[in-house]
Amino acid sequence: MVELGHFALVLALALALVQTVVPLVGARFGSQRMMAVAGPVAVTGFALTALSFAALATAYAQSDFSVVSVWENSHSLQPLLYKITGTWGNHEGSMLLWVLILAFFSALVAVFGNNLPDTLKANVLAVQGAVGTAFLLFILTTSNPFARLSPAPIEGRALNPVLQDFGLAVHPPLLYLGYVGFSVCFSFSVAALIEGRIDAAWARWVRPWTLVAWIFLTGGIAVGSYWAYYELGWGGFWFWDPVENASFMPWLAGTALLHSAIVMEKRSALKIWTLLLAILTFSLSLLGTFLVRSGVLTSVHAFASDPTRGVFILAILVLFIGGSLALFAVRASALTAGGLFQPISREGALVLNNLFLTTAAATVLIGTLYPLAVEALSADKISVGAPFFNLTFTPLMVPLLVLVPFGPLLAWKRGDVLAAAQRLMTAFGAALLAALVTLVFIDGASVLAALGAGLAFWLIFGALTDLAVKAGVGNVALAVSARRFAGLPRSMFGTALAHLGLGLTLLGMVGTLCFGAERILSMHAGETVEIAGRSVRFDGLYPARGPNYTEERGRFLLLGPDGAVKTEVTSSKRLFPVRQTTTTEAGIKTIGLSQLYISLGDQANDGSVVVRIWWKPLVILIWGGGLVMMAGGAMSLMDRRLRVGAPARRRSKAVAATGAGIPS
Amino acid sequence: MTRKQKRLSVILGGLAFLAAATGLTFYALGQKASYFYMPADLVAATIQPGQRIRLGGLVEKGSIVRGQGGNVAFAVTDKEKSVKVTYTGILPDLFREEQGVITEGTFGPDGVFVADSVLAKHDERYMPKEVADGLKAKGVWVESESQ
Numbered sequence: 001m002v003e004l005g006h007f008a009l010v011l012a013l014a015l016a017l018v019q020t021v022v023p024l025v026g027a028r029f030g031s032q033r034m035m036a037v038a039g040p041v042a043v044t045g046f047a048l049t050a051l052s053f054a055a056l057a058t059a060y061a062q063s064d065f066s067v068v069s070v071w072e073n074s075h076s077l078q079p080l081l082y083k084i085t086g087t088w089g090n091h092e093g094s095m096l097l098w099v100l101i102l103a104f105f106s107a108l109v110a111v112f113g114n115n116l117p118d119t120l121k122a123n124v125l126a127v128q129g130a131v132g133t134a135f136l137l138f139i140l141t142t143s144n145p146f147a148r149l150s151p152a153p154i155e156g157r158a159l160n161p162v163l164q165d166f167g168l169a170v171h172p173p174l175l176y177l178g179y180v181g182f183s184v185c186f187s188f189s190v191a192a193l194i195e196g197r198i199d200a201a202w203a204r205w206v207r208p209w210t211l212v213a214w215i216f217l218t219g220g221i222a223v224g225s226y227w228a229y230y231e232l233g234w235g236g237f238w239f240w241d242p243v244e245n246a247s248f249m250p251w252l253a254g255t256a257l258l259h260s261a262i263v264m265e266k267r268s269a270l271k272i273w274t275l276l277l278a279i280l281t282f283s284l285s286l287l288g289t290f291l292v293r294s295g296v297l298t299s300v301h302a303f304a305s306d307p308t309r310g311v312f313i314l315a316i317l318v319l320f321i322g323g324s325l326a327l328f329a330v331r332a333s334a335l336t337a338g339g340l341f342q343p344i345s346r347e348g349a350l351v352l353n354n355l356f357l358t359t360a361a362a363t364v365l366i367g368t369l370y371p372l373a374v375e376a377l378s379a380d381k382i383s384v385g386a387p388f389f390n391l392t393f394t395p396l397m398v399p400l401l402v403l404v405p406f407g408p409l410l411a412w413k414r415g416d417v418l419a420a421a422q423r424l425m426t427a428f429g430a431a432l433l434a435a436l437v438t439l440v441f442i443d444g445a446s447v448l449a450a451l452g453a454g455l456a457f458w459l460i461f462g463a464l465t466d467l468a469v470k471a472g473v474g475n476v477a478l479a480v481s482a483r484r485f486a487g488l489p490r491s492m493f494g495t496a497l498a499h500l501g502l503g504l505t506l507l508g509m510v511g512t513l514c515f516g517a518e519r520i521l522s523m524h525a526g527e528t529v530e531i532a533g534r535s536v537r538f539d540g541l542y543p544a545r546g547p548n549y550t551e552e553r554g555r556f557l558l559l560g561p562d563g564a565v566k567t568e569v570t571s572s573k574r575l576f577p578v579r580q581t582t583t584t585e586a587g588i589k590t591i592g593l594s595q596l597y598i599s600l601g602d603q604a605n606d607g608s609v610v611v612r613i614w615w616k617p618l619v620i621l622i623w624g625g626g627l628v629m630m631a632g633g634a635m636s637l638m639d640r641r642l643r644v645g646a647p648a649r650r651r652s653k654a655v656a657a658t659g660a661g662i663p664s
Numbered sequence: 665m666t667r668k669q670k671r672l673s674v675i676l677g678g679l680a681f682l683a684a685a686t687g688l689t690f691y692a693l694g695q696k697a698s699y700f701y702m703p704a705d706l707v708a709a710t711i712q713p714g715q716r717i718r719l720g721g722l723v724e725k726g727s728i729v730r731g732q733g734g735n736v737a738f739a740v741t742d743k744e745k746s747v748k749v750t751y752t753g754i755l756p757d758l759f760r761e762e763q764g765v766i767t768e769g770t771f772g773p774d775g776v777f778v779a780d781s782v783l784a785k786h787d788e789r790y791m792p793k794e795v796a797d798g799l800k801a802k803g804v805w806v807e808s809e810s811q
Contacts, residue, residue, distance in 0.1 A: 233754070343674050355678060359685045366689055370697070381700035381794050383718055383768075388696040392689050520734040520753050573757070582757040601734065601754035610734040612754050 002067055005055025006146035009096075012048040012103070013136040015041050019106070019129030023122035027194075035122035039110040042125050045132065046100075046107035053087075053100045056145050060087045066152035069093060069145045075158035075578055077548040085168040086159040091293065091309075092145035094172060098289065099135045101173075101180040106132065109184060116201050123191035124184075131183055134316045142309045158548070158578040167227030171220060175247055178217025179285040182254060184209040186282030189275045190324050193331045198271050206278060207261040208637060214254045215633035221247050222626030233584035233599040235614045237512070237622050240389045245368045246288030252361035253281040256354045263350050267412060269339040270351070272332055277354070279328060283321040284361070290317050296372060345415040349407035356400040363392045401455055401506065405462020408495055409469060423469050427461035442515065449514035456510055459503030463496040494636025498629045505625030511594075511618030518615075522608040528559070532615035534596070535559040536569075541609065549574045554600045554609065556587060571598040593620045698768060702798040703745040711771060719747060719777055720766040720795040728761065740767065740777075742798060751779040758784035764795040 019041045026034025056069075060083050065071040073090040074083055088097040106128040113121045139145070188206055192198045224247065229237045238244065260274045290296075294310030341347040367384045374382050405427060409420040435454030438445050468474070470492055471485035517532040525540035539555035551574040560566045571587030587598040594617045601610030698716040701709060711717060724746050727739035734753055739746040749767050759765060759782065767779035 343670065355681065359682065363685065363689050366693070370693055381797075382697040383700065384693065384697045385768075387698075387716070388692045391692040391696055392685075395688065396685065522733055584754075584757055599754055602730070604730050610754055612734070 001055050002059050002064065002146050002148070005052040005059075006144070008048040008055070009052040009136065009140060009146070012045050012052065012099075013133065013140060015045040015048065016129050016132040016136055019045060020126050020133055023129075024126040024194075027119040027122040027126070030119075032118065035118050038122050038125035038129075039113075042103070042106040042110040042128065045129075046103040049096075049100045049103040053096055056093060056096060057084055057087045060084060060093075063156065064152075065154070065156050066148055066150070067145075068147045068149045071149055071153055071156045073159050074156045075548060076155060077578075078159060078164065079547050081166070081169065082159055082164045086163075088172050089159050089163045089168050092139070092143045095135065095139050095143055095293065096145050097172065098176055098180060099132060099139060101176045102128065102132050102135065102183055105180060105184050109187075113205075116205070117199065119195060120188075120191055120199070120201060123194050124187045127187035127190045128183065131187070131320065134319065138309075138312050138316065142312050155578075158576065161549070161574065161576040161579060161581050161583045162231060164548075164576075165227065165231055167223060167231065171223045171227055174216050174223055175220030178213050178215075178220050178254075179247070179250060179288065181209065181213025181216055182250060182257075182278070182282040182285050185213070185257065185278035186324070189278040190327065192275060192335075193324075193327045196331055196334045198275065198335055203261075203264050203268065203271070206274065207258075207265050210254065210258050210261050210278075211633050211637045214251075214258050215630050215637070217247070217251050217254060218626055218630050218633065221251055222623045222630075225626075226623050230586050230588055231583075233586045235518075235586070235597050235599065235612070235616070237509075237619070240367075240386050242368050243292050245364050246291045249361050249364050249368070250281055250284040250288060252357050252364065253277065253284050256357035256361070257281050259350045259353050259357075263347050267339050267341070267347060269341060269347055272335050273354070275335070276328060276332075277358070279321075279324045280358075283317075283324070284365070286317050286320060287365075290314060291368070341412070342414045344410070344417055346407065346410045346412045348415070349403070349410050352403065353400065353407065356396055360393055360396045360400075363396065364389070367392070398455070401459060401502070404459055404499055404502070405465065408466045408492075408499075424462060424465055427458060427465045430461040431455070431458035433457075446514065449510060452510035452514060453507065456503050456507035459506060460500055463500040463503065466499070467492065467496045489639055491636045491639040494632045494634075494639065497632030497635055499632075501625040501628030501630075501632060503625070504621045504628055505623075508593075508618045508621030508623075508625060512616045512622065515617045516615055516619075519611075519613045521611060522604060523611045524606075524608045529611075529613065531596075531613050532617075534615065535563075536596070536598070536613060537565075538609070538611065539568075541603070544572070546574065548578065549576045551575065551585070552600075552603075554587070554598070554611070556598055558589065558596065569596060569598055571600045573600050590620065593618050593624075595619050700766075700794050702742040702795070703740060703747045704742050705798075706747065707745070713773065714770055716768065716770055718766055718768045718794075719749065719779075720764070720798065721746075722795070722799075723759065723761050723763055723765050725761045737776075740765065747777055748775075749777045749779050751782055753782075755782055756784040766795065 019038060022034050022041075023038035025031070026037070056067075058064075059067045059070050060074055061080065063070065063074055063076045063083065065074075069090060069092045070086075073093075074086045078086070087093045106125060109121070109124055109128065113124070116124075185206055188202060188209070192202050221244075224244070225237050228239070228244075229235070257274065257277045260270050260277055263270045264274045290310075290313045294313050296310060367388050371382050371384055374380055405424055406417070406420050409423055410416070431454040434457035435450040438453040439447070439450040442449075467485065467488070470488055471481045473481045473485075475481075476484070519529060519531050521529060523529065523538040525538060528535050528537045530536075535558075537557045537559055539557055542553045542555060544551050544553050551572040553570050553572040556569040556571065557565045558567045558569060567589060569587040569589045572585045574583045574585055575581075576583070584599055587600075589596040594615070597614040597616055599612045601612065603609050696716075698718050699709075700718045700720060701711075702721050703719070706719075719740055721740040721742045724739040724741040727737075727746075729737045731737065735750065736752075736755060737748065737750045739748050741747075749769075751767065751769075763784055766783045767777065768781045768783075769777060769779035772778050
């Protein structure tokens with residue numbers, strides 16, 4: 001089975017080469033037969049990559065320690081879920097997952113791209129094939145997941161305990177679906193540059209693909225953030241860690257792309273910019289892959305370090321980013337620019353959005369790469385962390401967030417700011433009220449915190465106002481506006497939901513950062529501590545056993561005002577004997593939208609234990625807002641006006657196709 | 665305004681925005697980037713009081729003193745010099761004597777380094793890259809430490 005997987009992967013490489021060369025030549029010389037090769041080859045390539053991945057997953061599930069990768073990252077005592085997720089919890093398997101998802105997207109284009117012009121489809125698949133070739137070559141030459149070990153060890157070295165978590169089952173696949181999903185936009189852009197024209201089909205196709213990738217990337221980042229929050233025991237939801245930034249940059253650029261693609265689709269303006277942005281977004285995805293996979297970073301996430309790999313990925317990076325940008329420089333002037341518009345208009349607002357988002361992405365990029373550059377050019381070692389991003393990223397985001405509710409209320413071509421402002425009076429009132437209530441009624445609220453809360457409510461009510469205005473609430477009879485509301489295009493709900501989600505996330509951040517409480521103290525069993533008006537009693541430490549670890553469980557009791565026990569929170573320190581590694585499992589109790597978060601420290605000689613307790617108000621909204629944003633994206637995707645075969649149908653078929661494609 | 669003037673003002677506005685963002689970014693890089701030092705580097709360096717730095721090295725053997733309420737004091741050494749560090753909070757799971765560690769914070773007036781974060785790697789085989797490089801440069805690197 002393992003050799004079969006290896007063989008299938010080599011075959012997939014051969015097919016990827018065919019997929020790159022044949023359709024490209026066919027499109028150049030107008031050969032229908034050569035162009036027709038692309039589709040079946042892409043689908044077969046996906047099937048082979050899936051077979052290869054299934055072979056590796058099987059080796060993991062069966063704890064076949066004759067495979068180096070399995071030996072290094074698995075153990076026979078691990079629960080089955082972590083055996084399987086361990087497949088991509090390491091460098092080799094994770095790259096294979098990357099390529100599998102790339103092949104999956106290529107197959108999707110091949111299967112559902114029948115109404116694309118022949119040459120465009122051929123070129124898009126050729127570019128996908130080229131990316132696939134590069135990464136397959138990378139896997140097979142530097143990171144072969146199927147390398148064998150002889151004699152086979154009896155026991156494996158176990159998966160890194162930090163990764164033995166459900167988060168590993170969800171976070172990397174979602175993140176990669178997002179990262180790699182942007183490859184389709186990239187391929188469409190490069191194909192348009194190769195052909196030297198942007199036709200209507202191009203514009204219609206890019207937006208749904210961007211949406212799909214964006215939804216997954218949003219989910220991947222949100223899950224990753226929550227995972228780090230509960231697993232690391234540090235109580236933070238975002239650390240501005242370079243690896244986090246690596247996923248955040250494509251998200252910022254992708255969000256900009258999502259908005260500029262609207263202008264392109266509706267008004268056929270900003271075509272060249274959208275094309276460039278699509279290239280840049282996937283370039284940032286590639287850069288993210290490079291940063292994480294090459295081991296150039298020092299960070300808690302970087303579990304790969306080998307310079308030959310770094311150089312190879314760097315070469316891929318230079319080839320694709322440099323190549324596509326060079327092609328852009330040569331060909332962009334040949335493309336026809338789109339329609340004109342006034343600065344104050346929906347288009348103008350979206351351009352402003354793009355200006356802010358791309359600048360923010362650039363800031364994050366500089367902050368992430370600067371330490372690497374400094375270290376390469378001088379002996380100094382520096383780190384750029386939260387203080388830098390607070391000073392640069394935040395001032396860029398605040399004005400953008402203030403402007404968000406205006407955008408959807410401006411008309412295309414020529415808008416009226418005053419009219420939009422009038423319509424937003426209610427939202428402004430709500431925001432002002434929220435800020436005042438915060439300032440007056442919450443003890444210790446700073447002006448900044450009040451403004452933050454106000455801004456969050458401004459976004460939330462701004463999004464609701466948008467829907468209300470479009471349904472004509474207040475202008476027409478209630479029954480009429482209700483009917484109008486139900487008949488609004490799904491993409492309008494999508495916009496409102498996404499902006500609403502943004503407001504919720506902001507509200508969660510403001511609540512956690514400005515109104516949270518934290519106590520660090522050493523506690524003896526039976527002691528009680530007060531936090532944010534709640535009493536928490538430490539009941540003591542109890543030993544316990546898991547399938548592949550032992551743990552010391554700290555039992556904490558949340559007491560009611562009368563001193564009665566309301567609920568129990570368990571926080572533990574786990575010792576994984578195979579790796580001699582300890583992990584901290586934070587005890588988290590969700591109360592409404594807020595959480596009580598307890599982290600255990602070391603035990604002192606006198607039997608007391610260092611305990612860190614946080615009260616995190618509204619913290620759930622941070623990730624809940626992300627879910628709402630995803631729902632907004634999905635809603636937009638279901639809009640009937642995305643004409644190329646209704647995308648809703650395309651998605652359900654896509655799901656069916658994955659199910660059929662992975663034998664397991 | 666004529667159309668040309670309008671377009672010009674939009675472009676100038678955009679450029680001014682970008683210039684402001686660039687300026688802010690480089691100002692922030694100068695102000696907020698924290699430099700990495702090992703204890704022996706501190707002799708030559710001039711560090712303003714209150715300036716954030718990262719201090720890395722090995723946790724000196726026998727230096728860990730646990731105080732009340734989660735206070736802990738220890739010394740970070742590069743086997744030439746050592747620096748006293750205090751920290752309040754939960755130490756990382758891998759924090760122990762002779763283990764590579766990176767602390768981030770500022771120097772107090774008494775010359776004790778007050779750390780607000782302490783990092784040790786989550787992988788046993790792995791020494792923080794800066795610390796490993798620094799020890800190698802000083803010739804006190806023992807290969808087994810990386811294993």
